[in-house]
Amino acid sequence: MPNKTDVFIAKNLTCTFGHGKKMVKAIDDIAFTIADQEIVSLVGGSACGKSVLAKIMLDLIIPTSGTFLYNGAPIKDQRSHWREVQPVFQDPFSCFNQFFTIRSQLKSSFGILKEKPSKKEMEERVDQALLAVNIKPPEIEDKYPFELSGGQMQRMLLARIFILRPKVLIADEPTSMVDACVRANILDYLMKLKEELKMTIVFITHDIGLAYYVSDRLFIMHKGKIVEQGTPDEVTLTPKNEHTRILLDDIPDIHKQWIVR
Amino acid sequence: MPIFEVDNLSLHYLTRFGDKVPAVSGVSFSMEKGEVLGIAGESGCGKSTLVNGCMGLFIPPLNPTSGDVRVAGESIMGRTPKDIRKNVLGRKVAMIPQGAFNSLNPTRKIKDLAADMVASHEQGVNKKEIYNRLRERFDLIGMDTETVLNAYPIQLTAGTRQRCVIGISTLLNPQVVIADEPTSALDVSTQKSVIKMIFDLLEKGIFSSMIFITHELPLLRHVADRIAVMYAGEFAEVGTTQQVIFDSRHPYTKALMGAMLSAEPGQKQKKPTAIEGAPPNLAKPIVGCRFAERCPVARPDCKTTTQVMRMVGGREVRCAYAE
Numbered sequence: 001m002p003n004k005t006d007v008f009i010a011k012n013l014t015c016t017f018g019h020g021k022k023m024v025k026a027i028d029d030i031a032f033t034i035a036d037q038e039i040v041s042l043v044g045g046s047a048c049g050k051s052v053l054a055k056i057m058l059d060l061i062i063p064t065s066g067t068f069l070y071n072g073a074p075i076k077d078q079r080s081h082w083r084e085v086q087p088v089f090q091d092p093f094s095c096f097n098q099f100f101t102i103r104s105q106l107k108s109s110f111g112i113l114k115e116k117p118s119k120k121e122m123e124e125r126v127d128q129a130l131l132a133v134n135i136k137p138p139e140i141e142d143k144y145p146f147e148l149s150g151g152q153m154q155r156m157l158l159a160r161i162f163i164l165r166p167k168v169l170i171a172d173e174p175t176s177m178v179d180a181c182v183r184a185n186i187l188d189y190l191m192k193l194k195e196e197l198k199m200t201i202v203f204i205t206h207d208i209g210l211a212y213y214v215s216d217r218l219f220i221m222h223k224g225k226i227v228e229q230g231t232p233d234e235v236t237l238t239p240k241n242e243h244t245r246i247l248l249d250d251i252p253d254i255h256k257q258w259i260v261r
Numbered sequence: 262m263p264i265f266e267v268d269n270l271s272l273h274y275l276t277r278f279g280d281k282v283p284a285v286s287g288v289s290f291s292m293e294k295g296e297v298l299g300i301a302g303e304s305g306c307g308k309s310t311l312v313n314g315c316m317g318l319f320i321p322p323l324n325p326t327s328g329d330v331r332v333a334g335e336s337i338m339g340r341t342p343k344d345i346r347k348n349v350l351g352r353k354v355a356m357i358p359q360g361a362f363n364s365l366n367p368t369r370k371i372k373d374l375a376a377d378m379v380a381s382h383e384q385g386v387n388k389k390e391i392y393n394r395l396r397e398r399f400d401l402i403g404m405d406t407e408t409v410l411n412a413y414p415i416q417l418t419a420g421t422r423q424r425c426v427i428g429i430s431t432l433l434n435p436q437v438v439i440a441d442e443p444t445s446a447l448d449v450s451t452q453k454s455v456i457k458m459i460f461d462l463l464e465k466g467i468f469s470s471m472i473f474i475t476h477e478l479p480l481l482r483h484v485a486d487r488i489a490v491m492y493a494g495e496f497a498e499v500g501t502t503q504q505v506i507f508d509s510r511h512p513y514t515k516a517l518m519g520a521m522l523s524a525e526p527g528q529k530q531k532k533p534t535a536i537e538g539a540p541p542n543l544a545k546p547i548v549g550c551r552f553a554e555r556c557p558v559a560r561p562d563c564k565t566t567t568q569v570m571r572m573v574g575g576r577e578v579r580c581a582y583a584e
Contacts, residue, residue, distance in 0.1 A: 045448040046419060149539075150304060179303045179476040184520040184535035206448035209522045213533070250449040251479075254506055254521075258483040259457055 007168055007200045008034040013066035015052055026052040028224035041203040041211035044221035050204050054172050057202060058087055082112055086166040090173040092153035096145040102156055103140060109160050129162035133189050151182035158189050165197050172204045187214060208247050212236050220244045262334055263291035264470055265437045270328035272314045282544045284310040285494045292470045299485030300474045305540060307494040308474050312441050316354050317345050332436060351382055355435035357427050359442045364426050365414040372410040375429045382433060402428055402458055420451035424458055431467050439472045456484060478521055482506045490514045493540050493551040500576025510573050510583040512556045
């Protein structure tokens with residue numbers, strides 16, 4: 001996408017864990033740019049470094065070397081970064097505290113903002129956010145996280161995004177814990193978020209089918225490197241890299257031969 | 262004779278107020294030797310409850326309401342959990358659980374865990390003998406035997422852990438294996454290798470038939486011979502894989518197919534359609550078709566008449582208007 005400012009720029013980015021012989025290169029000298037209002041998917045198998053990259057984007061991990069810029073400048077402090085960049089994680093149950101009601105936790109997310117709105121406005125914004133993810137506010141009145149289903153909880157995480165209205169959303173496997181019907185639902189809400197809030201979305205998944213459906217651009221990762229990138233059609237229809245081909249072949253598709261029995 | 266039969270099985274949960282919540286109602290199926298039955302359905306439809314029922318393992322609050330489960334003609338209902346664990350689980354019916362993280366003790370080596378399992382089923386076997394059997398089996402399924410057996414779960418990858426769980430749970434050569442979402446926590450490449458291994462075991466005759474539970478219809482299309490689609494505790498459609506996937510008749514099966522995603526040309530324009538609403542609350546008595554509230558083609562009388570299984574196009578469908 002030309003003529004748009006880049007949200008993230010990475011050059012020679014490397015992130016290692018451990019020392020000496022046991023050193024693991026989680027991110028190995030990669031470079032990429034992510035443009036404003038673009039949906040980019042990071043696709044790869046387990047342990048390919050996709051979640052580490054997500055954590056670097058959220059400033060939860062500091063890269064070992066290389067440059068990583070957000071809106072053209074290095075990330076300074078976490079709190080101001082988190083006003084603009086927010087995550088949706090895989091397991092919603094580990095994101096909410098069991099001992100507080102969901103509504104109070106949704107309200108507490110206003111704490112990250114510089115100026116807290118008035119109490120009345122807070123309530124209104126929470127109600128709007130709940131309606132946006134198709135949950136009637138009385139449905140979760142006085143409810144605790146364990147009283148809701150996985151699909152409902154995942155929508156609560158999305159409601160948080162509606163409340164905070166960040167510029168960038170990092171979605172780390174947001175649908176891997178829910179079933180196929182709920183997955184279609186969650187994806188609809190993600191698209192709605194993008195339309196309404198004009199967000200940039202970084203979508204992390206191991207399912208290239210899912211990535212194909214949601215994104216403008218795909219990054220295929222393997223062992224800490226981005227081995228292929230391009231539009232969904234380029235990558236899925238004419239894969240150039242061997243790892244992309246393996247990822248495509250390993251998806252059980254109803255029309256293709258998968259395993260020989 | 263069928264190797265595994267479930268006859269009109271109904272199960273309920275007993276709440277602490279004494280209310281019965283029917284989680285599975287009137288499920289019947291039978292399996293021949295070598296057959297793989299797939300069970301599909303969304304979260305909370307009763308798949309995992311049915312698994313517990315199929316093992317004959319009733320731990321409160323789960324209780325059987327009616328029906329029978331037979332392994333090679335022998336009923337496994339009405340036994341104590343202790344008896345079931347000792348004589349049925351592992352030998353007749355084995356279970357492959359969902360997350361290998363939760364099934365392996367983090368403080369014990371894989372070989373010790375397996376030795377415990379064998380020792381609790383067979384009296385008077387010594388450790389050496391068990392280890393030898395274990396090595397033989399792990400060699401057979403193509404694992405790096407020595408490293409894996411002497412490792413703690415934390416030292417292994419998720420895929421290897423899941424393979425260990427499968428190897429250990431089929432060690433006593435069970436007749437029926439119930440796999441409850443065995444690959445849902447794994448990435449696509451690991452999923453493929455784990456599924457391959459399960460079928461390798463089936464081919465080599467370690468176990469003779471399998472119930473495979475998942476919500477991924479594309480996966481079921483490749484692993485199952487027959488598919489049962491479950492909704493709100495009942496089977497909605499039961500037929501061969503070809504019939505259910507490519508020629509589905511029940512509105513719910515059709516809706517499930519619509520919610521599927523795949524990386525194909527033209528799929529990007531074709532939106533996956535989510536099913537509106539949520540499954541019914543089973544704690545309240547349900548009148549009429551259980552899917553009527555969410556059904557796109559429901560007619561007025563669907564909400565009042567209870568649906569029964571009937572034959573449509575060579576398979577069983579629980580819908581009066583399916584053609």
